[in-house]
Amino acid sequence: VLSRLSLARQDVSEASGLVNRVVSQLIRAIRSKEGSFGRIERLGAGSYYERVKIFEPNEFDIMLVMPVARLQLEECDDTGAFYYLTFKRNPKEKYLLKFLDEDGKLSAFKMLQALRDIIKQEVKNIKNVEVTVKRKKAGSPAITLQIKNLPAEISVDIILTLEVQQSWPPSTQDGLKIEQWLGRKVRGEFRNKSLYLVAKQNKKEKVLRGNTWRLSFSHIEKAMMNNHGSSKTCCESDGPKCCRKGCLKLLKYLLERLKMKYPKELEKFFSYHVKTAFFHACVMWPNDTDWHSEDLDHCFQKYLGYFLDCLQKSKLPHFFIPQYNLLSPEDKASSNFLSRQINYQLNNGFPIFQEM
Structure with a gap:
């Protein structure tokens, strides 16, 4: 069964080559448009990048990572996973101020909207391949691209991610219990890595305002998968x-x-x-x-x-x-x-x- 589940190498490299070309062009456009997303970087995430993908190589997750100096995290429910984000004092990132809502919280909805608009414009300029932006799914943090690659289509989820250089919140203190498996030292190294937050709607909220963010550990998950x-x-x-x-x-x-x-x-x-x-x-x-x-x-x-x-x-x-x-x-x-x-x-x- 497993041998049949392993993707044909050529299919993978063809699909990923096409995705890389499209995403690289989009990132260049996003960086050049205006100050807000000028420092955006790309991080591959998900099963393809952890080498555990099955079926056709037709689904990719790409995290677009924005570095932010410091943020105030406020838990918005009892899961310890979802947060409201506000800035301490005067943020270095003045260009992010326009994405605050009326309560001074960083609005995932506003940021995704701005990013989606840039991407929608730029896909029209991509040569030799047909790329469209799929309609928004309620509550989904992703902007989904559909790339025509006959006979199939490739779907690329672009996930807006903030990278913050600060210690992980208290809810993570007793997690990542890998001391016996990968060792205490590795756990310490992982916990010293940046904090990632993805634009993600908290479904428990009565009113969907689009201003919640969820902790993401896909960079650590990828490291554990590849050095397991x-x-x-x-x-x-x-x-x-x-x-x-x-x-x-x-x-x-x-x-x-x-x-x-x-x-x-x-x-x-x-x-x-x-x-x-x-x-x-x-x-x-x-x-x-x-x-x-x-x-x-x-x-x-x-x-x-x-x-x-x-x-x-x-x-x-x-x-x-x-x-x-x-x-x-x-x-x-x-x-x-x-x-x-x-x-x-x-x-x-x-x-x-x-x-x-």
Whole structure:
């Protein structure tokens, strides 16, 4: 199954080459338009960049990162993940003042609107390939580009991200429990990295004002994915191979196939649930010997068992913000449904894997 899930190298490089060309042109245009986005940088995120992508290479996430000197973070609910952002005193970034709302909060909505307008103009100037900007999805922090690349289309989510050089907020204090897995030193290095915030609507808010931002750790997730062994040589060309990424790919595939079959019942589930459970599993079984490549079958069942346990208890703590439960009890019916579907697959030798 895994060999069929690995993307054909040529497809990947063709698709990513096209995406790079389009995004580079957009970034040049965004930087040159006016002061607001002059220092914007690009950061690849998501499964393609972590080398755990499955199916066609037709979906990409690109984070456009804006450095900001200092921000005041105010929690806007009890998850510890969503924040209102205000400036301390006189900000260096005077050009951001026009994006404040009437309460002095930095408006994700206003910033996304300005960025979207620039991108909509610039896609008209892209030569030799047809690029369109998709209509806004409510609550989504992304500006989505559709690139015609016959016979398929490539979808690129552009995510507006702020990078702040300040310590992580208190809600993250007990997260990232990787001491036994990757080591205390690595945890310290990760926590010294910048704080990233993405424009993301908090669905719990009664009135959707578009002024909330969510913590993002995709830069750390990418680092953990690409250096996932408790020993430094794990999965290097001449080092021992493990099956960690293989297990993750299988569960991602299982969820994606089930979502195709039952889109309505499983609309609340995303690959981020599977990825979060994966990081917790890496902590529960921290040694490379727990994930021998030849034990893929056994390791996958172990990881799957943990995920099923989370579904049954409606409890999957965010890996970096432990108070934030990604499986809320009010979605218990969806969790039960997914649990039943996975158990059916498990007890019948995963017929869904034969349908590839």
